[in-house]
Amino acid sequence: MDTEKQHTLPPDGAAASHHSSRSSSQVGVTHSSSSPAVQCPAHTTPARITTKIDLHLVPFLIILYLTAFLDRVNIANARTFGLEADLGLTSLDYNTALTIFFVPYILCEIPSNILLKRFSPRIWLSICCLGFGIVTICQGFVQNYGGLLTTRFFLGVFECGMFPGCFYLLGMWYRREEAQKRFSLFFGSTSLAGAFGGLLAGAIGKMDGVRGWNGWRWIFVLEGAGTVVIGLIFLLTFPGFVEDAKWLREDEREYIKARLHADQGHSAADKKITFKDFKNVMKDPKVWLGGLMYFGLIVPAYSYAYFSPTIVKTYGFSPIMTQLRSVPPWAAAFVFAMVVAVVSDWAKHRFLFAIGPICVSIAGFAILLNVHHNLPVQYFALFLICMGTYSAMPIIVCWFNMNLGGHHRRAIGSAWQVGFGNIGGIISTYSFVQSDAPLYKKGYSICVGFICLSAVSCILYAFVIMRENKKRTRAGADQGLTESEKAELGDLNPEFRYML
Template identity: 35%
Template sequence: MYEDRQKDVAVHDEGKGAGVAHRGIAVAERGQVATDRYGNPLITFDPRAESRLRLKIDLYIIPTVSLLYLFCFIDRANIGNARLAGFEKDLGLKGLDYNRVLTVFYISYIIFEVPSNALCKIIGPGWYIPAISLGFGICSVGTAFVHSLSAAAGVRFLLGIFEAGMMPGIAYYMSRWYRRSELAFRLSLYIVMAPLAGAFGGLLASGILKLDHFGTLHTWRMIFAIEGIITIGLSLIAFCTLTDHPATARWLTQDEKDLAIARVKSERVGTTEILDKLDTPKFLRGLFSPVTLGTAFIFLLNNITVQGLAFFLPTIVRTIYPSRSVISQQLHTVPPYVVGAFFTLLFPYLSWRTDNRSRYFLLSAPLMVVGYIIFLATENKEARYGATFLIGAGAFSFGALCNAQAAANVVSDTARSAAIGATVMFGNVGGLISTWSFLPFDAPNYHIGNGLNLATSATTFLVALALREWMHSSNANRERRNVDVEIEGLTQQQVQDLDWQHPAFRWKP
């Protein structure tokens, strides 16, 4: 029978700082819950101690994962920069061959998404994330030596296998350290590297192309080789700096470890353990949660735009400024990404302060809608270039918001790994679609690609609105359920396996 326990040790003396968490950790280590049966936390914390701990975690974790993700995105998207520097011509690509090379990447990227996140949980993110970073760094270097369509496609397939685990793996890893409300902004601090990769990637490619050669390599081959070597170096550093979870962090004191574990656990209704074993019922709860599926579909729609920008913005800029030099065209891709990076941080920051994510879905989507209307309505170069800023402002924040939304609406660690993996997998289906959204015969104005993105942006708004209303309606129905009656007679394990189906659980819009 599910019992209400540990109330006598649950309330901390706020005057004792981080050390008060030591009594709360008894809840985590002795198989006891940190909430009552109605989902209310049994533990209170000193806000100043939490703030100090949060800053320390930020400084130790975020720089490493941010740099890894920066070069993950660069190693994926630098093919767009290489295209301007002669990639297609040197490999003899014709017609839709470039789109085929992009598509191969997404086939492996989608297939290995959920299995990769399950493997990340089993091995531990402190080892797994650096290992796959090393893998895609090597693949990037390998791309510098391809001489045919089949070789390029083969390396891109391998790249997709290794990169599949990065976004969901880091999001899952960070969910072990942060509260629900804090997570979206922390995710944005590494996901902002996606638009920055577009900006920095353009600058880096411009700088690399000014070199006469790199060893025996020239032009676009230097881009892949140099950027891949940087990735390999960062991955080797990450093996030394990342740690699986708070309990194994050498840079936390025992009181800080206790506090880190207890505060995360205090938000998980009916849970006796933070890091559970891979559990099939909870894994399926994470995969098939209505909020997971709805959020994943939103991310699919959004990724058609985000990945389309990554692969085709240099091409779009070339159609707007056809007489400019290659380096000038590369540099013109930078400003829209800088604006996108600003909004990637702004909306998740507001999400953190308001503990709400769905409202920022509804604010972001209209920016993309307006941008694509401009693309379709005019051929004025300045207006079309300005539209890329609106699209960037609306598109890039969804990465942090969607992953945080999926993580916030399940309970267990197992369900969280599944929910985030499924969300990113759906997003990558959108990436696959994006590789066929801007086709050669549709140049130079790309009415098909822009029309598709207008439709997906508008649909994103409608789906986000419907999901938000459903969550509020479902919560109202849950208020009428009798928690005591529904969990009467259940064992502790059965209660934990309920996950989001626990009657005391509430959706978090």
């Protein structure tokens, strides 16, 4: 995906000189001048190696998270095909079924990333994929409300590792200036899942009555079965960390590790994560701001994912047409997110590319709060909400994750951001209740409030890292630290510079 003009990255000493002359909003890791240049193996080029990584890593992550997100939100599609009536759900039962998913999902994020590092991404993420695929199939056989709650709970148990684990893995392969396109392409699988889920539900819904089953049961069974097949394949083929990649030559592996070291500092890949590491990471206020940035966007994101078919249905469409009408906003969101990501990587900047889409999303909710009798305009507002929210989220996650240095700080920090942020998922499940239909003013207002929280957190985070960069530049890079101490510090290393 990327084209690199030179086969040799600048020596660390040159990087030090270069970064000291740049503004504090730029990025860099400076090291001692005695460090050697990062030399690309003679048989290949940097661009070819990057493309090789893309082909061996990104498609797996996209497919994995597409299936996870599809199995998570297909309950919204099932709802339009009679799930509530068949199971005798009343009042807020549907909302509670959505909520219970997030309980284990939130609590198990950090333990899951620790287990991922211990067992390898291939083993751990593939097992999780098999697990939530089987649970999704089981959802198709539930006979009552209790059964639905049980399956949603275990869906959260198995899906908890998908999002932070995949972002963690991406962050251990790419430099910061080339990461956003990959993060957004991976995150775009949520948009693809939304679009594909609508099309798939529309097609599967036509099986309503086959073998005496209503359409919503077929949605769960068929989509879950597809996930199980994918999980079995991934158990044999899923990629891992750079240190374990057998599809790389030894000199290629060393080159990738060296250029990541030049960009992000020491990874400390061989260091076990301890409870002391967890405490040290959680003392950093930047980590809490990273969680708040994501938390603020989760509420509108899950509100849209879980309730957009319900909102579209209030416009007077049939169940099949409701599914089909839900597809275009997701497709537009994927395209917009990739455009934002490409420009963000080109500019080597994240902050403004997070704030811009946030404003787009706010505009969409503002329209829905004020326009109630113009269906084309209301439908257009759904495009703005989906495009803005699902473009800002990957920017925020990539920005925060790639500003964390070292395996242990990134493993803990990325899981914390996603785990804490998904508390917003609980709020979203009760933001849109049936008694507020069809205007849903309360739900739209809640979403706007949380988006504003995300925007404020982004501004504070930008201020903190700019101040830290200036402080480190004034103090100078030579702090007399050993290589082991630098690895232990990660992005707290005085030589590290945060990306704005």
